[in-house]
Amino acid sequence: MHSFQSMLNxxxxxxxxxxxxxxxxxxxRNAVSLVCKSWYxxxxxxxxxVFVGNCYAISPERLIARxxxxxxxxxxxxPHFADFNLVPNDWGGYVQPWIESIVRGGVNLEELRLKxxxxxxxxxxxxxxxxxxxxxxxxxxxxxFTTDGLAAIASNCRFLRExxxxxxxxxxxxxxWLSCFPDSCTSLVSLxxxxxxxxxxxxxxxxxxxxxxxxxxxxxxxxxxLDALQRILAQAPQLVDLGTGSFVHDPDTESYNKLETSMQKxxxxxxxxxxxxxxxxxxxxxYPICGQLTSLNLSYAPGIYSDELVKLICYCNRLxxxxxxxxxxxxxxxxxxxxxxxxxxxxxxxxxxYGIGNTAVTEEGLVAxxxxxxxxxxxLYFCQQMTNEALIMVAKNCPNFIRFRLCTLNPTVPDAITMxxxxxxxxxxxxxxxxxxxxxISGLLTDQVFLYIGRxxxxxxxxxIAFAGDxxxxxxxxxxxxxxxxKLEIRDCPFGNVAxxxxxxxxxxxxxxxxxxxxxxxGACKTLARKMPRLNVEIINENDQIEASFDDKQKVEKxxxxxxxxxxxxxxPGFVWTL
Amino acid sequence: MAKYSSLGLETELTLALPGGxxxxxxxxxxxxxxxxxxxxxxxxxxxxxxxxxxxxxxPPVCSYRRKNSFSGEERTKxxxxxxxxxxxxxxxxxxxxxEGYSGLIMALEKLFGCYGIGEGDNNEYVPIYEDKDxxxxxxxxxxxxMFSGSCKRLRIMKRLDAxxxxxxAKDLLKGISIEA
Numbered sequence: 240m241h242s243f244q245s246m247l248n249x250x251x252x253x254x255x256x257x258x259x260x261x262x263x264x265x266x267x268r269n270a271v272s273l274v275c276k277s278w279y280x281x282x283x284x285x286x287x288x289v290f291v292g293n294c295y296a297i298s299p300e301r302l303i304a305r306x307x308x309x310x311x312x313x314x315x316x317x318p319h320f321a322d323f324n325l326v327p328n329d330w331g332g333y334v335q336p337w338i339e340s341i342v343r344g345g346v347n348l349e350e351l352r353l354k355x356x357x358x359x360x361x362x363x364x365x366x367x368x369x370x371x372x373x374x375x376x377x378x379x380x381x382x383x384f385t386t387d388g389l390a391a392i393a394s395n396c397r398f399l400r401e402x403x404x405x406x407x408x409x410x411x412x413x414x415x416w417l418s419c420f421p422d423s424c425t426s427l428v429s430l431x432x433x434x435x436x437x438x439x440x441x442x443x444x445x446x447x448x449x450x451x452x453x454x455x456x457x458x459x460x461x462x463x464x465l466d467a468l469q470r471i472l473a474q475a476p477q478l479v480d481l482g483t484g485s486f487v488h489d490p491d492t493e494s495y496n497k498l499e500t501s502m503q504k505x506x507x508x509x510x511x512x513x514x515x516x517x518x519x520x521x522x523x524x525x526y527p528i529c530g531q532l533t534s535l536n537l538s539y540a541p542g543i544y545s546d547e548l549v550k551l552i553c554y555c556n557r558l559x560x561x562x563x564x565x566x567x568x569x570x571x572x573x574x575x576x577x578x579x580x581x582x583x584x585x586x587x588x589x590x591x592x593y594g595i596g597n598t599a600v601t602e603e604g605l606v607a608x609x610x611x612x613x614x615x616x617x618x619l620y621f622c623q624q625m626t627n628e629a630l631i632m633v634a635k636n637c638p639n640f641i642r643f644r645l646c647t648l649n650p651t652v653p654d655a656i657t658m659x660x661x662x663x664x665x666x667x668x669x670x671x672x673x674x675x676x677x678x679x680i681s682g683l684l685t686d687q688v689f690l691y692i693g694r695x696x697x698x699x700x701x702x703x704i705a706f707a708g709d710x711x712x713x714x715x716x717x718x719x720x721x722x723x724x725x726k727l728e729i730r731d732c733p734f735g736n737v738a739x740x741x742x743x744x745x746x747x748x749x750x751x752x753x754x755x756x757x758x759x760x761x762g763a764c765k766t767l768a769r770k771m772p773r774l775n776v777e778i779i780n781e782n783d784q785i786e787a788s789f790d791d792k793q794k795v796e797k798x799x800x801x802x803x804x805x806x807x808x809x810x811x812p813g814f815v816w817t818l
Numbered sequence: 819m820a821k822y823s824s825l826g827l828e829t830e831l832t833l834a835l836p837g838g839x840x841x842x843x844x845x846x847x848x849x850x851x852x853x854x855x856x857x858x859x860x861x862x863x864x865x866x867x868x869x870x871x872x873x874x875x876x877p878p879v880c881s882y883r884r885k886n887s888f889s890g891e892e893r894t895k896x897x898x899x900x901x902x903x904x905x906x907x908x909x910x911x912x913x914x915x916x917e918g919y920s921g922l923i924m925a926l927e928k929l930f931g932c933y934g935i936g937e938g939d940n941n942e943y944v945p946i947y948e949d950k951d952x953x954x955x956x957x958x959x960x961x962x963x964m965f966s967g968s969c970k971r972l973r974i975m976k977r978l979d980a981x982x983x984x985x986x987a988k989d990l991l992k993g994i995s996i997e998a
Contacts, residue, residue: 323875380880406882434882538883592879621877650876705876730875 255281265290284308291315292725292750294332294356295775298805299340311350311375312341318753318799319703320728321355322380325755325797327781329812332356335365336810342369350375357381363388367395375401382408386437390416393424401429411437418443427451431458433482433513438462449474458482461515466494472501480534481505483513490520503527512536512562519547529554533581536562538588545571553578559614564590565600565621572604576611584617589648599648602629602655609636617642624655625682630664634671643668644679650706650731653683660684666691669699679703689713693720701726714738718745728753736763743771751801762791764798768818775807776800776818896966902930902943902974913966919958926974935974944980947972 259282262268272282288311291297302309316332334356341348348370358381366373373396386409392402393416417432417439427447432439439462448454448471456479457471463484472478488495508528517540532555537543545568552561552571558579565587567575575582585608587600602625609615609632616639625647654661661682669675669692676698680688684707692699693716700723708714714734717727718741727749735758746752746767761778768776779797807817896913909929916922926945927933934941945957949968957965957972 320875322880323878324881325875380882406880408882588883589877589879592877592884621879646877648877650873705878731873 252277252281256285259285263288287311288350289313293801293803294334294337295805295808296750296801296803299337300344301804303340303344303346307344307346310347311352312337312348313352313354314356315354316356318728318751319355319726320730320753320755325730326779326799327812327814328382329357330779330815331808331810331812333810334358335362338362338365347372349373350377352377352379353381354379355381357383358388359383360385360388360391364391367391370396372398374398375403377401377403377405378407379405380407385410386412386414386416386435390414390419393417393419394421397424398426399424400426402427403429403431404434405431407434409435411435413437415440415443417447420447422446422450425450425452428453429456429480430454431456431482433458433460433515435460436462441467445470445474452477454478456480456510458512459484461485464488465498465521469494469498469501472498472505476501476504477507478505479507480510481508481513483511484515486514486517486521488518488521490523495521495524499524499527506531508532510534512539514540514543517542519543522547522551525551526554530556533557534560538562538564538586540564541566541590549574555579557581560584562586562588564588566590567600567604569600569604569607572600573607573611576607579612581614582608582612583614584642585612585615586619587621588619589621599623602626605629606632606636609633613637614639616640619644619646621646621648623648624652625661625664626654626656627659627661627664627667628654628656630661631667634664634667638671638673640668640672640675642677643672643675644677644703645681646679647681650681651683660687662687662691666695669695674698677701680707681705685709686713686716689716693717696721698723700724702728704729704732706731708732708734711735711738711741715741718742724748725750727751729755729757731756733758735759739763740767743767746771746774746800747802749802751799753797753799754795755797757794759795759798760791761789761793761795764795765791765818767800772806773802773804774800775803777811778816778818779814780816781814896969898947898969898971900926900929900972900974902932903976903979905930911972913969916966918962919965922957926972930974932974942977943974944977945972945974 255278259268259271262271265288268282268286272279283305284307286306286309289302289306289309290313291302292315294314294316314334314337316334317326317330320326321330332355334353342365348366349372351366352375358378363384366376368391376392376399389402389409392399420427420443424447428451439460441463444459444463445467448457454475455477457475458480459468459471459482461484465484465486465488468483472481488498502524505528509531511525511528511532511534514537519542522543529551535552535555535558537548541564544566548563548567549571552558553574556578559581561575561579561582561584563586567587572587575585587604589599591599600620600622602622605618605620605622605625606629613636615637618640619642622645625645653659654664661680662685665680665684665688669678675696678692678696678699678701680703686709689708689712692702697720699721702717702721702724711734713732714729715738717724718738730753734754739754739759740763764776764778768774777799778795779799781796811817897910898913899908900911901908911922911925911929913922916925923935923945927935932943935943935945946954947957947965947969948971949955950970954973
């Protein structure tokens with residue numbers, strides 16, 4: 240009688256490998272590699288795509304040792320709150336050491352995706368020089384490089400398919416980087432340079448588009464005028480995703496009429512964005528393609544007001560994803576609710592970050608959307624006010640939320656009608672939405688909301704909290720109850736040492752914890768660091784105080800801790816102290 | 819003189835700026851202007867940062883979006899002609915490049931070298947503008963956003979030409995046209 244183990248031994252590795260080829264999710268592959276030693280071995284040689292959620296959790300050498308044949312790497316650097324200026328620019332997250340190691344390790348890198356990392360021109364030059372098969376570069380919220388680095392990529396990556404730059408800070412060197420794509424380059428499938436501020440050579444761009452017959456996604460920047468866009472569209476009617484440049488023109492001209500004609504021929508466009516500079520009178524040019532759109536991003540267009548937005552959106556009956564500014568207003572959201580029955584994701588951003596004007600949406604808009612769009616599963620909503628009643632209704636209408644992020648302009652605003660905390664509203668959301676993975680809460684909130692979160696949000700992976708709670712009990716509820724929690728970020732809450740130290744082992748099951756302007760003391764952080772060697776506990780102190788002057792009882796301004804297999808990092812700047 | 823400031827300051831009459839002139843003021847020379855002419859006083863919107871929004875990192879908008887955001891009006895450039903009595907030629911100024919009256923006055927002063935036009939009743943010149951209705955108005959009466967949305971051209975007028983007309987902000991009635 241054969242044991243199960245010997246049966247497995249008869250299973251040739253090639254078969255296992257073939258089966259594993261069907262596993263694309265890194266979570267599935269991670270699970271598979273835990274089954275037994277031979278599965279671990281087969282899996283590690285066959286893994287092509289590696290995802291590293293925190294670039295300091297592992298070293299590139301160890302990664303290459305385990306997955307010698309990987310071709311695609313995703314890396315994330317700074318913590319999420321760095322987006323809101325809570326983390327100094329030079330905190331870390333350098334990609335250079337990774338690229339150097341990958342070069343030395345003889346890896347055949349084809350794809351690199353980076354988020355919130357510091358990228359230098361030198362890094363990009365290394366990529367361009369040492370990886371002849373390099374195909375795809377995606378940079379999101381990165382900085383540190385210039386258009387010179389892009390020129391290196393354009394010049395040398397002969398098989399480049401994708402260059403996707405999203406929301407990066409890029410210094411413009413006026414070197415005509417786009418003209419560096421050689422005439423022999425015909426492989427581009429996706430090109431996105433919306434975030435670049437400088438000019439590009441329009442003739443080069445048009446020629447590039449003309450020769451890249453497989454181009455599916457093109458997002459240009461503000462320096463590309465409307466008439467150039469028209470010429471581009473005429474060459475590339477096969478586009479699926481379009482990001483316009485400047486959309487300002489006199490509609491009574493031939494250029495504009497030509498644009499309308501070219502736009503009509505683009506029957507494959509399902510995703511539309513851009514409009515950084517837009518005149519409302521030009522919008523009718525896109526009406527012909529509205530009916531085919533599944534994704535629309537107008538969130539960079541403050542110049543379009545509710546009436547015009549609505550005129551456009553009411554044609555978009557197939558829309559699944561919508562990003563707008565709060566200039567749309569509650570009424571506008573009502574129109575969205577009645578026009579866009581397929582809507583799954585909605586993001587309503589602030590048009591007026593400094594809080595001067597009156598354009599904002601309220602709970603009414605949110606309720607209208609939830610009532611009209613049954614498929615809604617992801618929302619980011621910046622609003623002036625909220626009520627428990629509204630949230631309860633939203634929870635009832637949309638039990639399928641995976642992501643629910645609400646942000647009130649005043650971080651501690653109570654229920655606009657009852658003046659009560661918003662605990663019950665958010666409680667209803669977590670109770671109803673059993674698959675909720677990401678939650679951001681705001682408004683007046685007591686420990687009660689955390690009781691609800693801990694009790695009901697069983698699938699929650701990421702939680703963002705600001706100006707909420709009354710005591711350690713709140714944080715404890717979350718740490719105890721949310722078994723799948725991966726990222727917890729907290730600012731300005733009265734959570735302290737008791738909560739921090741109650742279950743230290745929990746942090747090894749999570750990617751990271753951020754706490755700023757809370758009640759945690761220096762002494763508690765030291766204790767945690769001492770007891771948990773596989774955590775890096777970083778104190779970020781921008782006031783340049785000498786370490787010796789830190790009293791154990793002193794409150795820590797910013798603490799960021801994360802699990803790691805490689806100990807304290809060696810590139811921490813002076814104001815970051817790893818305990 | 820009544821204070822129209824919306825920031826809820828005390829009712830004691832002072833010539834100080836709303837919000838103490840501290841937060842968000844780009845010009846830096848506001849302290850010296852505190853004792854002078856008060857038409858800055860009424861435009862509470864000038865100070866970009868209202869006290870409760872001075873929390874770092876709130877609202878949580880990423881810096882990329884903050885840079886693309888604005889304060890409620892269209893971001894297109896608004897060039898208007900500026901004439902100054904006695905000057906041989908006109909200039910042009912972009913209203914959208916300024917966040918408030920102080921920035922505008924400073925820019926005008928630099929253009930023409932006529933310092934002090936924003937101040938007191940002693941100055942030789944006074945800034946006026948032509949609005950959408952074709953009326954000539956004193957600069958500074960209405961909130962900045964309203965002004966920049968309706969201003970068609972500017973003129974730096976010799977105060978002597980307006981003799982007989984009281985130029986206190988709250989006294990000037992809409993619709994009185996001053997001969998250009």
